[in-house]
Amino acid sequence: MGDLFWILISAMVVNNFTLALFLGLCPFMGVSARVSTALRMGGANIFVLTITSLCAWLLNTFVLSYAPYLRLISFIVVIASLVQIVEMVIKKLSPALFRQLGIFLPLITTNCAILGLAIFQTNRGYGLLEGLFFAIGAGLGLTLALVLMASIRENTELADVPELAKGTALVLIIAGSLSLAFMGFAGLLSST
Amino acid sequence: MSHTPPPTAEPEVPAWRLIVTLGSAGAFAGFLLVFVFGMTAPTIRANKAAALQRAVQEVLHAPYRYDTLYVVESALRRQPPVGVDPENAEQIYLGYSAADEPIGFAIAAGEPGFQDVIGLIFGYDPTTRTVLGMKVLESKETPGLGDKIEKDSTFVRQFDGARAPLVGVKQGRASGSDPAEVDMITGATISSRAVIRIINNALERFEPLIRMYAAGDP
Amino acid sequence: MRAPTSADATLRGIWRENPVLIQLLGLCPALAVTNTVANSLAMGLATFFVLCGSSFLVSVFRKLIPHEVRISTYILIIATFVTIADMTLEAVVPTIHKALGAFIALIVVNCMILGRQEAFASKHSVGTAVLDAVGTGLGFIIALLMMGTVREVLGNGSFLGVSLFGPSYEPWVVMILPPGGFLTLGFLLLGLSWMRRRKTSKPAVREWPEGVADKRAA
Numbered sequence: 001m002g003d004l005f006w007i008l009i010s011a012m013v014v015n016n017f018t019l020a021l022f023l024g025l026c027p028f029m030g031v032s033a034r035v036s037t038a039l040r041m042g043g044a045n046i047f048v049l050t051i052t053s054l055c056a057w058l059l060n061t062f063v064l065s066y067a068p069y070l071r072l073i074s075f076i077v078v079i080a081s082l083v084q085i086v087e088m089v090i091k092k093l094s095p096a097l098f099r100q101l102g103i104f105l106p107l108i109t110t111n112c113a114i115l116g117l118a119i120f121q122t123n124r125g126y127g128l129l130e131g132l133f134f135a136i137g138a139g140l141g142l143t144l145a146l147v148l149m150a151s152i153r154e155n156t157e158l159a160d161v162p163e164l165a166k167g168t169a170l171v172l173i174i175a176g177s178l179s180l181a182f183m184g185f186a187g188l189l190s191s192t
Numbered sequence: 193m194s195h196t197p198p199p200t201a202e203p204e205v206p207a208w209r210l211i212v213t214l215g216s217a218g219a220f221a222g223f224l225l226v227f228v229f230g231m232t233a234p235t236i237r238a239n240k241a242a243a244l245q246r247a248v249q250e251v252l253h254a255p256y257r258y259d260t261l262y263v264v265e266s267a268l269r270r271q272p273p274v275g276v277d278p279e280n281a282e283q284i285y286l287g288y289s290a291a292d293e294p295i296g297f298a299i300a301a302g303e304p305g306f307q308d309v310i311g312l313i314f315g316y317d318p319t320t321r322t323v324l325g326m327k328v329l330e331s332k333e334t335p336g337l338g339d340k341i342e343k344d345s346t347f348v349r350q351f352d353g354a355r356a357p358l359v360g361v362k363q364g365r366a367s368g369s370d371p372a373e374v375d376m377i378t379g380a381t382i383s384s385r386a387v388i389r390i391i392n393n394a395l396e397r398f399e400p401l402i403r404m405y406a407a408g409d410p
Numbered sequence: 411m412r413a414p415t416s417a418d419a420t421l422r423g424i425w426r427e428n429p430v431l432i433q434l435l436g437l438c439p440a441l442a443v444t445n446t447v448a449n450s451l452a453m454g455l456a457t458f459f460v461l462c463g464s465s466f467l468v469s470v471f472r473k474l475i476p477h478e479v480r481i482s483t484y485i486l487i488i489a490t491f492v493t494i495a496d497m498t499l500e501a502v503v504p505t506i507h508k509a510l511g512a513f514i515a516l517i518v519v520n521c522m523i524l525g526r527q528e529a530f531a532s533k534h535s536v537g538t539a540v541l542d543a544v545g546t547g548l549g550f551i552i553a554l555l556m557m558g559t560v561r562e563v564l565g566n567g568s569f570l571g572v573s574l575f576g577p578s579y580e581p582w583v584v585m586i587l588p589p590g591g592f593l594t595l596g597f598l599l600l601g602l603s604w605m606r607r608r609k610t611s612k613p614a615v616r617e618w619p620e621g622v623a624d625k626r627a628a
Contacts, residue, residue: 010304112516112519239504
């Protein structure tokens, strides 16, 4: 059980998907202007990540042992279809939520974090439970990074930022400071 | 005026065309990948085997040859467990000298260190209960500090002849009188502690198996 | 508007519309693997290969691919080339392949490549499409090399593994760690923004009569 906990915490803060592993940067740059949007994007990501982890495990266990070279293609096809399905399901079940998420859902397909999760999970040989904890930790980490960035940006909206730095340059520099701060989590769960 | 082709006349593309396009693209992709896979797989396997061999050579101090022992139902066997790909099965290695005498076992193990999982391989002689050598295979520890566990040759050499179970002490305190003491690295406490812990834990797991194997095998 | 000349198609992607520095695409690999120049070069070349290969195929088959399934087909083509690059790298340079890790496979979701197919390769002849791919690919390599150089020189005191400042240099370790990636790209973009500002303000000064020019430059 301790192992699972380590996997979750590690994916969430020690090796944060965005701030340490550089995955999920497109939404990070584009979506992180408002805390409410960031939260919703993060939630959608957690959901898709968990299901992707499950599908990746299924694929790895039952199909891909016969054709390892088809791994990438099958992963990306599954992810694309998954996002389509999730979009349709949300549209059916909660049109309000669908309207709120809007453009974010299709954007999740090209989110390197989703594919990245599937690949990391495969490389590290995680089982079903480990993969799920990994996905939840990763999703929480992504959401955390998004929300932190969004709140900083909201707070600095009216700040006196030099003209040169406005825009992506500023976001990157803020991200650099966040990443530096998150490095403090290293060694968090190292037992004796 | 740039030349653009006139728009196609048909308002809707028939479903069979969509399927044929995707199908043929998929088939082409599959065919190409099988071909490249066939060409590269042998080289990749050879590279992996060579890397493993180099690691075992290093920690067992150039054995003449080595055997692979697989963990099958809490015992060590020369045959891999049924139905499992030998490459993925849990295994350790037994090195022999040119005179066909066993030198020691090489065991690979990994556990979380400071930043991420540290993977290493170490040699072990069960008769004298000494570690023969240690080599870090995978580490993402902090460059300049934690990564000294693989870059600092003084640290690595200490494992040569250290008595198990290992005891980590503050740098400089290992007097030499206790063969189990290993100097840790200042500024890399957690990383060096992890290395010692990995070796001790692996030995805790494999010593009973090794003893059983030694007892049952001539 | 005249159709882009061949030279234009290539040069545009290299600097004026540099995929990483101007269009801000493909940021994930630009930050993740640029901790050494060797890794940056390998990643740049792999992406270059995938980009040119897919642009070529997409352009060749552009009339045959129905509009509805075009994205899926592009992704299939891109994924095939990425898998080929992955297997080739693993067979030929296993150390670099290990350093790049999952990011080779992540070339597939590099928005730059899909964007290029959608915006250009599917609408132009093979020759122009390939030239555009070459230009964009070169631009990508250049951007990555710029990042890699800054990070390795400052963070490790070396270039391509060759130590520049000797053993007494205390490396600015953070540069090869994740925060360094963010900060490097951030300041690089800042520098470019500054250069662009200087360029646009210069001609204006010449046009104004004396006296007013001084006030403008202030």
